[in-house]
Amino acid sequence: MAVSPAQRRYNWRVVILAIVYAAVLLPVCWLFARHLVHGPLAYLLGALPALPVSGFFVAIGLYLAQERDEYLRMLLVRQSLIATGVAMTAATFWGFLEGFDLLPHVVGYAWPIVWFAGLGFGAGVNAAIERRAA
Structure with a gap:
């Protein structure tokens, strides 16, 4: 089955989000495992991995809106x-x-x-x- 342009865009979004997720999650886990962050920065970094995960849901919504x-x-x-x-x-x-x-x-x-x-x-x-x- 041929891949539609909307599917192609969706696939790229998901790949990029997965890379961003790994690039964010690994250092954040490393910092927290070593107790190197505290205070407001800890909250910011602790919430950071949620952003690309939320992006996956946005990518699905965009795909549904763009798929003809x-x-x-x-x-x-x-x-x-x-x-x-x-x-x-x-x-x-x-x-x-x-x-x-x-x-x-x-x-x-x-x-x-x-x-x-x-x-x-x-x-x-x-x-x-x-x-x-x-």
């Missing part, structure tokens, strides 16, 4: 809805079990990771639906 092919947009919308369902369901179950002291605390940044895993699961669902339709 309605079918391709629908595939990503379905994939995103599946990802949202997976992440929110997992967070809800975990949250209740954690609240009843049955599971350990999970850091908040874990839930976008679950969402991205759900995005992969949604891609698999899309592929399975495609195979059944063929």
Whole structure:
């Protein structure tokens, strides 16, 4: 299947964001592991890795706005809805079990990771639906 111009732009955005994420996260983790930052700078650096992660969601939104092919947009919308369902369901179950002291605390940044895993699961669902339709 040919890649649309909107998909090409989306792919480049994701690659750039992934590079920025790694370039930010690694030194921030290094600094915090050695207790080299304190005060307001610690808050600034601690929040910094969230920016490229947030950028992934912006990239998806831009792709949906720029993609001209309605079918391709629908595939990503379905994939995103599946990802949202997976992440929110997992967070809800975990949250209740954690609240009843049955599971350990999970850091908040874990839930976008679950969402991205759900995005992969949604891609698999899309592929399975495609195979059944063929």
